[in-house]
Amino acid sequence: MDYRIQEDYLYVFLPTELDHHSTESIRRECDELLYDNEILHIVFDFGETSFMDSSGIGVLMGRYRMISKLGGDVTAIHVNDRVYKILNLAGLHKVMEISQEKIWNKRM
Amino acid sequence: MDYRIQEDYLYVFLPTELDHHSTESIRRECDELLYDNEILHIVFDFGETSFMDSSGIGVLMGRYRMISKLGGDVTAIHVNDRVYKILNLAGLHKVMEISQEKIWNKRM
């Protein structure tokens, strides 16, 4: 997986297929980075992601729970229509900002 | 399938996957067109074809046998590396011209 840290932001560049298989390493690596750095904002970049199931919801919810205890937040960006529908179905739009816009350059 | 007749030329635009399943209709349709028209040259356009197995060899050999009896010929154009390798493996380069070049516009 690709990660990038900039001040108190952690950018997570998600894979093409976000399923139980790929979330196993994302959860582990993400939590190590959160533990080792002073992060307050997690940005999940869905720019490459075409498939997602409820395992993806679990990762986002899990990270949201951790970071919101510290007063931080989670954002999902570059979300395609399909992923948008799934995030909404799970109610994630109530706890995090979800952006479909392609305004930020990929890989910043 | 897409076909085009121009004077005594029959152009056959082959599908993405040239296997036993897709060759069934190509053989039938091709032979009807050969029967109904005065064709001397058959041009198989592989521009869209990424997969081919020995069923494709069978179609080309079959049409070659028919048309060469009438003094005509068969050409394979827009052939990618994979298809080129397979056509050569079956020795088709000995009986027909095989062109990998993309010089002719697709769909003419």
Place this chain on the structure above:
Amino acid sequence: MGNTNEMSMEFDSRSCNEGFARVAVAAFITQLNPTLEEVSDVKTAVSEAITNAIIHAYDKEVKKIRIDCKVVEHEMYVTVTDYGKGIENVEKAMEPFFTTKPEEDRSGMGFAFMEAFMDEVVVISELGKGCAVHMKKKVGVGTSPFM
């Protein structure tokens, strides 16, 4: 029953097979000329059922998962079966957000997604015997199958 087509597959309950199984089912139903959206719906639902077998039924031990898929006219049927620990209370298990593995970041949305993306979901399970998730969906309506 002329217009039916069937396949079944069995594979190791490894997480690296999740993608393979989704793709296989998706490839099998292309004969119905599904829309991209329908393909995504089926892939998501199948992915949920397989993930449940790997995580919940077998607790990550490597055993077998079975998929049976059938296409009749424009209807596709898919059943995902495991031979794992089974579900005590299916009704409760199917409630949105209910999960027995919150510590593994399970969202409890697996069955909810299957129900959202398929037309019908029926779960049959016996404790200690395993679980079968039967799903059904109308796909590619307006086009003719078996071309």
Place this chain on the structure above:
Amino acid sequence: MGNTNEMSMEFDSRSCNEGFARVAVAAFITQLNPTLEEVSDVKTAVSEAITNAIIHAYDKEVKKIRIDCKVVEHEMYVTVTDYGKGIENVEKAMEPFFTTKPEEDRSGMGFAFMEAFMDEVVVISELGKGCAVHMKKKVGVGTSPFM
């Protein structure tokens, strides 16, 4: 035998399943990080074996074709089995350009392609019982499996 992964599938011997079966096997071996060329090789070989079952073994009647696929380290094993009429003389059948269906534009290159694209091909057949084509290929060497 920790690093093995297995799948098997069975499906109707319809020509519209040829593409599905190729894609399924290709998807299963992605875990080995195959090159595009290796994927094409395996797809072609599998396609030949399935086509033979449909055309020669079953004479286009709809029966079952079975595929067993196993991955061990960097080796992939695939067996395509039918329960059809069988092959009387396997050695002769495997000769390039030998075909019993020239009228259907068969080229007689099926087995030749399997042998060209796989490392090993072994055909076991009994008349009236069916045919099993066992194939083996080293795939994705230089990368580590089960990631």
